Amino acid sequence: xxxxxxxxxxxxxxSETLSLTCTVSGDSVTNGNYYWNWIRQPPGKGLEWIGxxxxxxxxxxxxxxxxxVTISIxxxxxxxxxxxxxxxxxxxxxxxxxxxFEYWGQGTLVTVSS
Amino acid sequence: EIVLTQSPGTLSLSxxxxxSLSCRTSQSVxxxxxxxxxxxxxxxxxxxxxxxxxxxxxxxxxxxxxxSGTDFTLTISRLEPEDFAVYxxxxxxxxxxxxxxxxxxxx
Numbered sequence: 001x002x003x004x005x006x007x008x009x010x011x012x013x014x015s016e017t018l019s020l021t022c023t024v025s026g027d028s029v030t031n032g033n034y035y036w037n038w039i040r041q042p043p044g045k046g047l048e049w050i051g052x053x054x055x056x057x058x059x060x061x062x063x064x065x066x067x068x069v070t071i072s073i074x075x076x077x078x079x080x081x082x083x084x085x086x087x088x089x090x091x092x093x094x095x096x097x098x099x100x101f102e103y104w105g106q107g108t109l110v111t112v113s114s
Numbered sequence: 115e116i117v118l119t120q121s122p123g124t125l126s127l128s129x130x131x132x133x134s135l136s137c138r139t140s141q142s143v144x145x146x147x148x149x150x151x152x153x154x155x156x157x158x159x160x161x162x163x164x165x166x167x168x169x170x171x172x173x174x175x176x177x178x179x180x181x182s183g184t185d186f187t188l189t190i191s192r193l194e195p196e197d198f199a200v201y202x203x204x205x206x207x208x209x210x211x212x213x214x215x216x217x218x219x220x221x
Contacts (some may be wrong), residue, residue, distance in 0.1 A: 047159065101210070104158040106158055
């Protein structure tokens with residue numbers, strides 16, 4: 001059974017960088033059959049795809065966030081990570097990691113506030 | 115950029131009734147890249163349908179998906195109490211995009 005778990009700070013100050021990690025169990029981030037996604041959901045609103053990465057290193061980012069997003073993979077820890085720079089209150093959301101769009105983590109709330 | 119529109123925004127039905135939810139794309143897409151999700155409060159979305167009409171593992175057969183081109187439909191044949199939730203469609207080709215969601219609530 002594939003399991004994903006997000007971790008990282010729940011509070012980030014405006015203009016700083018949001019950093020989250022997704023730990024994968026039941027599969028390997030080196031599995032070339034799938035890409036590894038980040039998705040977010042502002043409180044009370046809909047889902048927004050952030051981006052994904054293949055183990056090969058290729059990435060695909062949401063055009064609206066592309067200038068601020070980096071997704072990377074750490075094979076030694078079987079994890080993948082999200083960095084979102086220059087955050088504002090509009091980046092407050094539950095952040096989910098997912099294998100492809102099939103298996104999702106439980107999500108972690110990140111609040112941007114001073 | 116492909117934009118997804120879902121209707122109705124809210125559907126009020128009773129258990130046992132049939133629910134039909136619509137997802138329209140701003141341009142024709144391959145049905146291979148259309149999925150449907152169910153989300154309950156405080157939970158992650160749950161994959162119901164992928165490839166427009168294939169049920170994900172463990173999904174009851176009262177859930178079915180159909181459509182092609184720009185028009186896709188999720189049908190719940192007989193609503194069970196646990197089916198009252200928000201439903202999202204997703205196009206996962208190119209630059210993936212979610213629809214805004216449709217809420218199915220109890221009448």
